[in-house]
Amino acid sequence: MxxxxxxxxxxxxxxxxxxxxxxxxxxxxxxxxxxxxxxxxxxxxxxxxxxxxxxxxxxxxGHAHPDVVAAVQHQSATLMHGMGDVHPPAVKVRLLETLAGIAPESLTLGVLGLNGGDAVEAALKCAAIVTGRPGVIAFGGGYHGLTGGALSVTSRRDFRDPFSARVSALTTFLQYPRTEAEMGYVLTDLDRRLSSKSSGLLPCGALIVEPIQGRGGVVVPPSGFLTLIRELCDRHGMMMIVDEIFTGFCRTGHWFGVQFEDVIPDLLCVGKGMGGGMPLSACLGHSESLGAWPAATGEALHTATFLGHPVSCAAAIATVAVLQKExxxxxxxxxxxxxxxxxxxxxxxxxxxxxxxxxxxxxxxxxxxxxxxxxxxxxxxxxxxxxxxxxxxxxxxxxxxxxxxxxxxxxxxxxxxxx
Ligand SMILES: Cc1ncc(COP(=O)(O)O)c(C=O)c1O
Missing domain, CATH: 3.90.1150.10 (Aspartate Aminotransferase, domain 1)
Incomplete structure (x- = not known):
């Protein structure tokens, strides 16, 4: 054929x-x-x-799950579009409550987006606001999206090189470890560089990592990797951003990949499977990450026209129910x-x-x-x-x-x- x-x-x-x-x-x-x-x-x-x-x-x-189709039909006939951060659709509240109910403990706050890249942008902005430090640690082979901030932490040269003059140079890329020996070397070396004043590393406010590199070739790190990163981030006052845009929503056998190690990141990015086929993503965080943003007083610090899109929110609520029910x-x-x-x-x-x-x-x-x-x-x-x-x-x-x-x-x- x-x-x-x-x-x-x-x-x-x-x-x-x-x-x-x-x-x-x-x-x-x-x-x-x-x-x-x-x-x-x-x-x-x-x-x-x-x-x-x-x-x-x-x-x-699955494609076009009947429960999601019904939710989309009902929501689009009721309220197709709202005013996300000004006069929000009620269903945005219901979705954020649903996410708070399934996210790892303490990650009860969220910022919604449409694509995975949006969630990564929100996470990187959050780390910059809260820590005041612009540098970010990311991993070779990592893929976080192709929008400005997300591209700056995505390692592949063919995506970055055409825009090299515009892509932020604030990221330090490390080898994503495949063996315990590599993991030991990579993280010990990073620890040393973060502790040294003369390492040439920019002051780093965040580390972003995938629990399994998806687009990078389905690379599974040695067990204990996320736990060691959590400890390292705590030691150096960096936000731990875990990108679960691919691994989240039951893909790997838990709701989220971090649950294999019981690690709680500061920021958790989700997307893809969350909307059941509708465009939706979220950056989830706790009171000291997303909760530490200054309160909006007339203008949102981070938003977009379609933030909290009602139809996507309704689809995601139905998707969570299907994942649980089935x-x-x-x-x-x-x-x-x-x-x-x-x-x-x-x-x-x-x-x-x-x-x-x-x-x-x-x-x-x-x-x-x-x-x-x-x-x-x-x-x-x-x-x-x-x-x-x-x-x-x-x-x-x-x-x-x-x-x-x-x-x-x-x-x-x-x-x-x-x-
Ligand atoms: C781990 C991960 N992060 C972020 C993204 C970017 O998501 P999007 O293409 O929806 O912006 C992807 C897309 O494949 C991904 O796999």
Whole structure:
């Protein structure tokens, strides 16, 4: 199966109306989506695909979950848009209360946004306001979004270099550790540099970290990493920002990845799966982080036209209820175990990850993309990850049926073997 004729026509039409810097258009890529339900996506040629990406890790509860559709329909007919930080929609309050109920203890305050990058902007601004120190520590391979502040803590050169003159130089990048030895070296060295007046490090107010690097290639750090970072941040008066935009909302088998170590960050960024398919993100914090912002007196310190968008808020409340009702954190664990078993038995590359966030290390980006394209031609949507696209990410909807998952995994194995 190659890309269908309708998708080819849409690609041609898109090339005339969108900046070429946005969508990659090739002979065998992309397909154009017409509709999606659960784990099945249908393209404009009427072909069905199993989505092993959850569309960038968003469709944790599946595409177009009926409870979310009902909430969106009701909310849009009732109040489509409000005045987020001036005359707020009531549903914004209900959502923030819901988030306070599921977030790790003490993270009961929030600032809402639309994209993940918005949550990261809020967190970085918060650290700057509260500590008065502009420097930030981030990790190589980390991905936090492409807006100004978020780009400044995202390490990939191909995203940063075209804007190098504008990207803040206030970030120090460290190696994201894969072994205990690396972790010991990286954190001890950082501790030493933060303690020394002559290290050349800028005064740092924050450290930002992903519990598992998603776009960086599904890299799982050694256990104890977040705990050591928590201690280091406490010792040096830095805000610990944990970016759970990918790992949050049950993806890895807990509500949040920090819960594997019982660590409470100062700021927790969430997005993607939170809105059940509607655009929504949040930076969550406690009384000494978000609570320490000066009170708004007429102008918000940080806001946007669509802050607290009512329809997204209603969708997120419904999404949380579905995650709870369908025990999807537990299901993420089962899915992860199954993926690992099938791929490890097939012996086609290292498998790593946690819960329903797994990566198959192909090692060679060109081979990985050939496998991804072949899988697409055989009805499975996949994405490569890693700085060179050398890892195939597997992040299916947590609602996927065992039969669909098995079928898709067999396709992945066949496609990887054949390229
Ligand atoms: C960990 C992480 N942080 C931030 C972002 C940025 O989110 P968005 O693309 O919604 O701005 C992403 C997106 O993939 C992500 O994976």
């Amino acid at each position: 190659t890309i269908g004729p309708s998708s080819r026509v849409f690609a041609q039409r898109l090339s005339l109306v969108e900046s070429p810097g946005v969508t990659t258009l090739e002979e065998d890529w992309p397909i154009f989506w017409e509709r999606a339900s659960g784990w099945t996506v249908t393209d404009t040629d009427g072909r069905d695909y199993i989505d092993l990406t959850s569309a960038f890790g968003v469709a944790n509860i 025990s999807l954190a537990q299901r993420a664990k089962t899915i992860g175990e199954h993926i690992r078993r099938v791929l490890e038995d097939a012996d086609i590359g290292e498998v790593r990850g946690r819960g329903a966030m797994q990566g198959l290390v192909i090692g060679d980006g060109e081979r990985a993309i050939r496998a991804v394209k072949r899988a697409l031609a055989h009805g499975v949507v996949l994405l490569p990850s890693g700085d060179h696209g050398e890892v195939i990410s597997l992040t299916p909807p947590l609602t996927i049926s065992p039969e669909a998952l098995d079928h898709a995994l067999n396709t992945v194995v066949d496609c990887v073997r054949s390229v």
